[in-house]
Amino acid sequence: GNKNINAKLVLLGDVGAGKSSLVLRFVKGQFVDFQESTIGAAFFSQTLAVNDATVKFEIWDTAGQERYHSLAPMYYRGAAAAVVVYDITNQASFARAKKWVQELQAQGNPNMVMALAGNKADLPDARKVTTEEAQTYAQENGLFLMETSAKTAINVNDVFYEIAKRLSQA
Numbered sequence: 001g002n003k004n005i006n007a008k009l010v011l012l013g014d015v016g017a018g019k020s021s022l023v024l025r026f027v028k029g030q031f032v033d034f035q036e037s038t039i040g041a042a043f044f045s046q047t048l049a050v051n052d053a054t055v056k057f058e059i060w061d062t063a064g065q066e067r068y069h070s071l072a073p074m075y076y077r078g079a080a081a082a083v084v085v086y087d088i089t090n091q092a093s094f095a096r097a098k099k100w101v102q103e104l105q106a107q108g109n110p111n112m113v114m115a116l117a118g119n120k121a122d123l124p125d126a127r128k129v130t131t132e133e134a135q136t137y138a139q140e141n142g143l144f145l146m147e148t149s150a151k152t153a154i155n156v157n158d159v160f161y162e163i164a165k166r167l168s169q170a
């Protein structure tokens, strides 16, 4: 590779949707059943090589608890990418994800690459949000959708890889 890109990336989404678990899976290849709720935000970094570029992600894993909502702009301001996470077994988390997308569209960087991650895809029997409704929403709002599982690792690296690819082509 010959292009080095530093990319600030923020994860946003409801309490318990699995933001920290996705980051832990991506950065450390691990999963824990009793992940603690994030306080404020946590920082991680991870580097991915795509085609002709090396993308260094500077990742802000924000807290979903409502009391931390006012901190969010510090983390999405200047971000090149956002991963908005919901839990496919929780309709309220999908509604919350849409609110985050609205806020990013209104206040975020207009060129931001946005991913919608429908997490906990390992729990299909408990599914409350269909792939179709999420896909329709994503298409209408300029995001790309991936259904992920931090537990089984399905599609987790793929979300970050797709973002890296789009950033390297920008």
Ligand code: GTP
Binding pocket: 013, 014, 015, 016, 017, 018, 019, 020, 021, 022, 032, 033, 034, 035, 036, 037, 038, 039, 062, 063, 064, 065, 119, 120, 121, 122, 123, 148, 149, 150, 151, 152
């Ligand atoms: P806040 O920090 O409170 O905003 O939550 P969060 O979005 O960071 O969620 P977190 O990663 O803490 O995950 C919440 C719970 O869901 C934990 O008990 C995780 O083990 C579980 N969890 C996360 N991802 C998955 C997944 O893909 N599948 C399953 N089955 N459980 C998951």
Ligand code: MG
Binding pocket: 019, 020, 021, 036, 037, 038, 061, 062, 063, 064
């Ligand atoms: Mg968390």
